[in-house]
Amino acid sequence: MNATAYSTRCARRLRGDEGSAAIEAAIVLPSLIMFLxxxxAGGRxxxxxxxxxxxxxxxxxEASIHRTAAAAQTAAQSAAAESLSDQGIACASTSVRIDTGGLSVPVxxxxxxxVTVTCTVxxxxxxxxxxxxxxxxxxxxTSVVDRYRFRQR
Structure with a gap:
């Protein structure tokens, strides 16, 4: 083999792009994984x-159909917990605040x-x-209380 053929073959090896796909993957893959x-996270x-x-x-x-504030609060708490459970939401902590002031207005x-539900996902x-x-x-x-329904005070 002469020197010219040898140097041509070595030059082809140096200019070849073998291995560049691995380098490109090493650069691009972490960005794609982070984007995914x-x-x-956004979808969740x-x-x-x-x-x-x-x-x-x-x-x-659920709270609006009860006649007393105590019954409405209990019903709202259990309805919120049941709804979250049925939909597969696992909260780190859950809070349900209920304003039952509408139950005390006259018929x-x-x-x-x-009702305000707070969930930590x-x-x-x-x-x-x-x-x-x-x-x-x-x-x-917010839910409207039936204006003609009897309310206990």
């Missing part, structure tokens, strides 16, 4: 928010019951650096 995890937050909205609406409706006047299982371990989501719903 962010998309999953949006989906959980919609489910918490639904739980607040269920709790407000013939419009009253409302307002887990994000720590996504293993994304910089992402908090939990996110607190809050939803408020």
């Amino acid at each position: 995890c962010l998309a999953i 937050i949006v989906t959980s928010g919609a489910k918490i909205d639904s739980a607040a609406e269920d709790a407000a409706r 013939g006047q419009v009253g409302t019951v307002t 887990y994000l720590s299982d996504l293993l994304l650096p910089g992402l908090p371990g939990t996110r607190t989501l809050t939803s408020t719903a």
Whole structure:
């Protein structure tokens, strides 16, 4: 083999792009994985928010059909917990605040019951650096109390 053929073959090896796909993958793959995890986190937050909205609406409706504030509060608490459970939401902590002031208005006047559900959703299982371990989501719903229904005070 002559020197010219040898140097030509060595030059081809140096200019070849073997191995560049591995380098490109090592650079691009972590970015793609982070983007995927962010998309999953965003989807979890949006989906959980919609489910918490639904739980607040269920709790407000349940509270508005009871005649006493105590019964309305108990019913709203259990309705919110049941709705979150049925929808598969696992909250790190849950809080349900109920304003039953509409149950004390006189018959013939419009009253409302307002429920606020707060749920802390887990994000720590996504293993994304910089992402908090939990996110607190809050939803408020109001339901009208039947104006002609008898109310106990």
